[in-house]
Amino acid sequence: MTGKLFGVGTGPGDPELLTLKAVRAVKGADVVAYFAKQGNRSNARAIVAELMTSQLEEELGYPVTTEIHRHDERYKSAMAEFYAQAAERVAAHLDLGRTVAVLSEGDPLFYGSYMHLHVRLAHRYPTEVIPGITAMSGCWSQAGLPLVQGDDILSVLPGTLEETELAARLDDAGGAVIMKVGRNLPKIRRAIATAGRLDSAVYVERGTMADGHSIRLADKPDDVAPYFALVLVPGWSTRP
Secondary structure (H helix, E strand, C coil), rough: CCCEEEEEECCCCHHHHHHHHHHHHHCCCEEEEEECCCCCCCHHHHCHHHCCCEEEEEEEEEECCCCCCCCHHHHHHHHHHHHHHHHHHHHHHHHHHCCCCEHHHHHHHHCCCCHHHHHHHCCCCCCCEECCHHHHHHHHHCCCCCCCCCCCCCEEEECCCHHHHHHHHHCCCCCCECCHHHHHHHHHHHHHHCCCCCCEEEEECCCCCCCCEEEHHHHHHCCCCCEEEEEECCCCCCCC
């Protein structure tokens, strides 16, 4: 008998936005695994901190984040090896019959690192994915910003896209969520301006977290942004 793997969505940051099912999975797990930049605390681990009792912990520390460009072969090689090794570390617990809950900020199958374990392990072990509230949902709720309505098309865009492609996709979108902001904010701001939508764009930082806040992107005085930031470009042009 092997253990069971859970991919657990921890939501956007506020512990009160954990689902009941996620709470049960974390509390009932033999092992709680989570990703983190080496030397940094895991935000997903912080979200479930009050649920931790006697569970074993498996921290999966990224070997590289932004130090090497994501298109660089060294980055691709290092991350592929890391995810393969992380999967086997989790598999070792499963082979001992332990239940493992792998934490994922937001939703596990939406831009989540958990996906790299899922595709390597779900065909080998009993697996259940517990959805979580996405970062974008938490951010537009914190900002109180209606995003799309009726026949609007919502586009979810990574801020890592080239500036010209970002602008073109924004020009064609009803509403848009731009993720992976961080150091890409200057480029994102220029692309939104090129698409003629800077006046309506809203910057949200650490949505639903204790220190979260939002501001019109045009009013943000600098281009400094942390990892936990999104830019929202609303649709629903006919709203009253």
